[in-house]
Amino acid sequence: IAKEVAKLLEMKAQLGDEGKSKFVLKTPKGTRDYSPKQMAIRERVFTAIITCFKRHGAEVIDTPVFELKETLTGKYGEDSKLIYDLKDQGGELLSLRYDLTVPFARYLAMNKITNIKRYHIAKVYRRDNPAMTRGRYREFYQCDFDIAGQFDPMIPDAECLKIVHEILSELQLGDFLVKVNDRRILDGMFAVCGVPDNKFRTICSSVDKLDKMPWEDVRSEMVGEKGLSPEAADRIGQYVQLHGGLDLIDQLLQDPKLSQNKLAKEGLGDMKLLFEYVTLFGIAGKICFDLSLARGLDYYTGVIYEAVLVQQENNHMEEPVSVGSVAGGGRYDGLVGMFDPKGRKVPCVGVSIGIERIFSIMEQKVEASAEKIRTTETEVLVASAQKKLLEERLKLISELWDAGIKAEMLYKKNPKLLNQLQYCEDTGIPLVAIVGEQELKGGVVKLRVVATREEVDVRREHLVEEIKMRTSRS
Amino acid sequence: IAKEVAKLLEMKAQLGDEGKSKFVLKTPKGTRDYSPKQMAIRERVFTAIITCFKRHGAEVIDTPVFELKETLTGKYGEDSKLIYDLKDQGGELLSLRYDLTVPFARYLAMNKITNIKRYHIAKVYRRDNPAMTRGRYREFYQCDFDIAGQFDPMIPDAECLKIVHEILSELQLGDFLVKVNDRRILDGMFAVCGVPDNKFRTICSSVDKLDKMPWEDVRSEMVGEKGLSPEAADRIGQYVQLHGGLDLIDQLLQDPKLSQNKLAKEGLGDMKLLFEYVTLFGIAGKICFDLSLARGLDYYTGVIYEAVLVQQENNHMEEPVSVGSVAGGGRYDGLVGMFDPKGRKVPCVGVSIGIERIFSIMEQKVEASAEKIRTTETEVLVASAQKKLLEERLKLISELWDAGIKAEMLYKKNPKLLNQLQYCEDTGIPLVAIVGEQELKGGVVKLRVVATREEVDVRREHLVEEIKMRTSRS
Numbered sequence A, B: 001i002a003k004e005v006a007k008l009l010e011m012k013a014q015l016g017d018e019g020k021s022k023f024v025l026k027t028p029k030g031t032r033d034y035s036p037k038q039m040a041i042r043e044r045v046f047t048a049i050i051t052c053f054k055r056h057g058a059e060v061i062d063t064p065v066f067e068l069k070e071t072l073t074g075k076y077g078e079d080s081k082l083i084y085d086l087k088d089q090g091g092e093l094l095s096l097r098y099d100l101t102v103p104f105a106r107y108l109a110m111n112k113i114t115n116i117k118r119y120h121i122a123k124v125y126r127r128d129n130p131a132m133t134r135g136r137y138r139e140f141y142q143c144d145f146d147i148a149g150q151f152d153p154m155i156p157d158a159e160c161l162k163i164v165h166e167i168l169s170e171l172q173l174g175d176f177l178v179k180v181n182d183r184r185i186l187d188g189m190f191a192v193c194g195v196p197d198n199k200f201r202t203i204c205s206s207v208d209k210l211d212k213m214p215w216e217d218v219r220s221e222m223v224g225e226k227g228l229s230p231e232a233a234d235r236i237g238q239y240v241q242l243h244g245g246l247d248l249i250d251q252l253l254q255d256p257k258l259s260q261n262k263l264a265k266e267g268l269g270d271m272k273l274l275f276e277y278v279t280l281f282g283i284a285g286k287i288c289f290d291l292s293l294a295r296g297l298d299y300y301t302g303v304i305y306e307a308v309l310v311q312q313e314n315n316h317m318e319e320p321v322s323v324g325s326v327a328g329g330g331r332y333d334g335l336v337g338m339f340d341p342k343g344r345k346v347p348c349v350g351v352s353i354g355i356e357r358i359f360s361i362m363e364q365k366v367e368a369s370a371e372k373i374r375t376t377e378t379e380v381l382v383a384s385a386q387k388k389l390l391e392e393r394l395k396l397i398s399e400l401w402d403a404g405i406k407a408e409m410l411y412k413k414n415p416k417l418l419n420q421l422q423y424c425e426d427t428g429i430p431l432v433a434i435v436g437e438q439e440l441k442g443g444v445v446k447l448r449v450v451a452t453r454e455e456v457d458v459r460r461e462h463l464v465e466e467i468k469m470r471t472s473r474s
Helices: A002-022 A036-055 A077-082 A101-110 A155-171 A183-193 A197-211 A215-225 A230-240 A246-253 A262-280 A335-339 A355-368 A390-402 A417-427 A437-442 A460-470 B002-022 B036-055 B077-082 B101-110 B155-171 B183-193 B197-211 B215-225 B230-240 B246-254 B262-280 B335-339 B355-368 B390-402 B417-427 B437-442 B460-470
Strands: A066-068 A094-096 A116-125 A139-148 A176-182 A287-290 A303-311 A321-331 A348-353 A380-384 A431-435 A444-449 A455-459 B066-068 B094-096 B116-125 B139-148 B176-182 B287-290 B303-311 B321-331 B348-353 B380-384 B431-435 B444-449 B455-459
Touching: A036 A116, A036 A139, A036 A155, A036 A355, A066 A101, A077 A197, A101 A116, A101 A139, A101 A335, A101 A348, A139 A155, A139 A355, A155 A176, A155 A262, A155 A303, A155 A321, A155 A348, A155 B390, A176 A183, A176 A262, A183 A197, A183 A230, A183 A262, A197 A215, A197 A230, A215 A230, A246 A262, A262 A287, A262 A303, A262 B390, A321 A355, A380 A390, A380 A417, A390 A431, A390 A460, A390 B155, A390 B262, A417 A431, A431 A437, A431 A460, A437 A444, A444 A460, A455 A460, B036 B116, B036 B139, B036 B155, B036 B355, B066 B101, B077 B197, B101 B116, B101 B139, B101 B335, B101 B348, B139 B155, B139 B355, B155 B176, B155 B262, B155 B303, B155 B321, B155 B348, B176 B183, B176 B262, B183 B197, B183 B230, B183 B262, B197 B215, B197 B230, B215 B230, B246 B262, B262 B287, B262 B303, B321 B355, B380 B390, B380 B417, B390 B431, B390 B460, B417 B431, B431 B437, B431 B460, B437 B444, B444 B460, B455 B460
Parallel strands: A176 A287, A380 A431, B176 B287, B380 B431
Antiparallel strands: A066 A094, A116 A139, A139 A348, A176 A303, A303 A321, A321 A348, A431 A444, A444 A455, B066 B094, B116 B139, B139 B348, B176 B303, B303 B321, B321 B348, B431 B444, B444 B455
16 A cells, blocks of 8 residues: 555656646746836836936937847956847847947947937846845846036036936935046056056956955955955055045045056046036035945946945944945946947946835835825726616716726626725725716716715716816816 | 959958948847937827826736746747747746737736736837838837726726727827727637638638738638638638628627527627627727637637728728728737636736837827927026136036926036027027126026027026926926
8 A cells, every 4th residue: 555655646746746847937037027016116216217317408218128249249348148148040149238338339329429418217137146135136127327428527427426316315215325436546556556457457346346345355366366466456455445535536646656647647637526516516425435446347437436325323433334336337438439330439427226226125115114005096986876877887987088087997787885985995096986876867976085985966067177176186 | 463453452342341240230120229309209109008098097017028938838829930039048948028918917827816907018029020111120019908807798898999099099190990809709600601620710810811911812821721611711701891880790690600609699799798888988980890800819718809090092982991000909818827827717808009000100290290309308508608607507507406497508618608509499498597707796697588589687596486487387
């Protein structure tokens, strides 16, 4: 018997496996659906961001979700391995876009545009290790604002910082800080520290890890893996711990080594100008010049920045603790030229808002609060008090729709009044328009306010006006 | 010499080719970028559609751009070959979504939702032969509205037709007609005409081609390629030329053969109910019961519909000519059950608005009209009348932004006033706030109305209020 049972169990297990392998009901790894409630929160965040972009006079563009594979080649350095490729089904080789910046540069070169201020909000794709609870996905939104064109130094750059400041203030995510640095200052620093030219980019990648790793680990990566001399690494170590404001810029402009380097001097001069402009914008208090900021991407050529949320520790004397980047960007003057057949350059500076992390925080805030989020905008439910009134409900709701009123009804021939009222409670519909035999005879509709249970008879010809008045959009 | 020249020319040709093959500056086949002007038109169309969906109480959801390959398998019949697959880079096998209906059904089954009214606007992907001038792309938007749940017959179905009617009326695309049919009527018709059961779907595909091919060609496809008997084909031919309204439904309910078929009788009964409801909605005049409507997709189970624009020929006595489908949909009661491990069914009905064709028409209309489309919403340009006023401009524009005014400035240290005014003319900015030395001394700003060239001095502390008043959103 035991043998038979074992056999049966094995058969059952096999069947179970088969049943499972038939349908795996899930979204792909690192992706998610958005429920109506999540969409309601997402739309709030988008509205705040788009309103800001429009306040700054930006146009909007859109590009395809995939690009020719070669369009993306050679733009992302070490990160290129994270690009999603499409299967070769005959025809062109395609890849999903990795960010919105490279498609933007391709768009400018292709259409010979030398001057534009645009935003672009769309999903991008990275085969990264997802950490979804912390808002890191393989499919995620980017909200990019960029200014392209030959302009006087640091004016558009300062506007990008103002935009970050406006958006993070508006969304009330808590205290934040915008770190700024300049690729030219970094390169100058590498030069005076004795980093060989061909190691600039890879050492820059190591510096970029300072927000996640202590200096000792970064140093051993530089010396051990990347073959930098310990002396050069130590000299870098001295610089990258510096952060401050105008005072630090002036100090470095006096630095005997750095002040002799042409690139570093240019970068420091522009950084001074940037601080002047953000002071005029009244936002200098949140801007911090930080020599450890490097940013991963290859294409930056000038100022770079990254906004982080800071959490005040309970012990109020400690330094603020960073809880993660929510926006970043910088200047990339060479990228458009990489696409132009004649190499014509279009200087660009831009900022990308890290919407997924912001969205995660907003979602937690809503969960923690007592706020009940509505997922529809319905103003009135068309209901009936007795049976056999489906036709009357259809006629009335049609009148309301045609007058622009947001209206619903239950898809039942004879719904109970209680169920109809309950539906309003559940979904937050504020008004009920009730048709009954008596009302039909009298040429009126009973309008009920769900919150107060107040009921008034409204003449049919005044109903639209009355509803608009009560939803205060007359 | 001739030999040398030939050699040089060959070298030049090679270099030319190399130069070309380096950068192909294009978007992938069948895709396009949207310029700011196109986006402005697109947003108008979206706003009209979303407003309608919200008026009908719909929630909104979003799903990833790709799904597990097996999620899409077996849902699209002959069209499956048009699905874009992602490259196998290790991990799950993925495909780009082909429509929004299958991801919706997967979402319902995965979250065990049995009752929802939602819309979803997103791009879908088909490796079809693009015909971009006629609005057929490989990447294109779908705007879907669906009602899922167990309800009394034809009430949600009628609402879908009302929605199509509202949207096409609102967009003023010209005259239109919504053809309706029912898969059960088609299947009943096939049965009584003598089509073998296993040929229903493939004969249905042939009928679907009647909007593009004459009956003779469809008939020879049925008989020649698909092996149907000529007699059965001729019997089908009799039915599929029928179209009309309630009268036709009653006629078919009396049809000696069709009225004996259970499926057809059910379908005809529901069709009668549908006409009753759309009559109550006041839209019956645009609805046409058409036995030749079949629709390609496998998953429909009941009523199906398709909206076409009709062009009145010059000769006013001719029948209206169809210029293409702009919306379509139907009932699919079995699709969610295909994803549910226990096969639990969730009846669904929905409609998809064919936004690309609509967008093409709108774009042509705008081109043909004298209308100048603004691509930004900027209300005021902050300008200076003399040199050395960059700091004052930065201070003023910052004040305006912080007060919620949409403002721009030129990114020049010392722009000429004429260039600043010209920028307003070019981009449609209605107001200019001019700072000059005299104004600064007097504590005022000169506000200029671009259209009338009227100029007034406004006290700095009243400027925000004055601008809001003049852009009529105080």
